[in-house]
Amino acid sequence: MITISDIAKIAGVAKSTVSRFLNGGSVGDATKKKIERAIEETGYTPNPFAQSLKAKKTNIIGTIIPRLDSYAASHTVIGIDQQLKENNYQMLISNTSQNIEREIESIYSFSNQKAAGIILLATEITPAHEEAFEAVQIPVILIGQEHAHMHSVIHDDFHASLSMGQYVIEKGHRKIAYLGVTEKDIAVGVKRKRGFQKALEDCPDCEARYFESEFNIPAAQQAAERIFSCNFNPSIIVCATDNIALGVLKAAYQKGIRVPAELSVTGFGGYDITEVIHPGLTTAKFFYHEAGATAAKNMLKLIDQEEVEITSISKYQIIERESVDILV
Known part of the structure; x- marks a missing residue:
């Protein structure tokens, strides 16, 4: 399996130079030709993450979750991930540990990483969130909270x-x-x-x-x-x-x-x-898995500039078990 180190050795350049080239950084013309020649000779294929970082249209979807140990969050993320994989998109996860400041930072961070969109499992939407959404200028979908001007998938x-x-x-x-x-x-x-x-x-x-x-x-x-x-x-x-x-x-x-x-x-x-x-x-x-899948589908539509309903509502079901006594 050909690696970046192999490409660097063949091209006679540093590994960091190859990495910079793959990530769309500044590389001299002569060095660029050496790296391109090495890639062509070896048939090396950059990983999707590196490819997407230098592409104008990335295949990365940033997903922000409040807790890693949450049943709801984990099952929602599974639904998102499966849907994105089927469409050749990758998910990057940021766990904020229920810290609003880290949540806001993650929005800007994903934008800086050229994410094609952001899915936020939200607990509340503050003015700082709204300012960040406006600043990053990429599609954002909320899961769990409804907002008048943001696309969202909510539970009923x-x-x-x-x-x-x-x-x-x-x-x-x-x-x-x-x-x-x-x-x-x-x-x-x-x-x-x-x-x-x-x-x-x-x-x-x-x-x-x-x-x-x-x-x-x-x-x-x-x-x-x-x-x-x-x-x-x-x-x-x-x-x-x-x-x-x-x-x-x-x-x-x-x-x-x-x-x-x-x-x-x-x-x-x-x-x-x-x-x-x-x-x-x-x-x-x-139905958290289905809600996550719906959010992912809607995100891909937004990326392709297709029309999406501002609010999608997930279903629910009352499950009757033994914890309730009948008093009538």
Whole structure:
């Protein structure tokens, strides 16, 4: 297998010079001819990444994710990657560890690397994001958050939560705790909460209280302990994500509270683990893989200057398992 080092040896130049040539950097005419001759003689083919960096139209799509250990992010990325590979595009991933500044930096970084487009798994869109999108002048697609002037692929958070609220009411629950997240996150923090509140409008005898947690299991466990100690005694805790629900289940177990006999629990997401645990978690399943594939398809259309709907909505499904007791 011919390498850059081989090309450098044949051409009689430094390896860094060959690399600079392949990346579209400045190389003297005589040196350029030597490298080109060596490439022609050996049949060397630069890797797609190097090729795309010196091409006017690259085949690189930058994908920015908030967490590497997120079920939703990983399955979304798999959907993106598979779709891009089928169309001879490459994905580069930037993990921001839920740091907004790193997220903004990644947008500019991918632009500097000549990415053909950027797919952002967004938790919130700030003025700094909007400024970056305007500055880089390449196609951007959001996943998970909707924006009036940006192309996005969103989950149907409002209607999924509306359906979950209707399901909870149908099962006879009237004293309800809703454990959500910060409203800086419009999709999870606002839309899911509003959908649930909308369902409860048709249930005048329902008493609901709203609490807040971070996304991780330990924080959710602590939030559940606060609910247990506030003398509210709900028959069910509706959680804004499956991870939060897992934290609630752990807190209930440690407190000796039986699920679902003494407390029912639901989530959102449809993570694989929710089917394996006992009791199985009732949840609103989102189709992350398909959402990622849709975002990739839409990105390729934008790159080819084809028309794309400003907002694409992914489907959901209420999965009924053993974590909800029937009180009617």
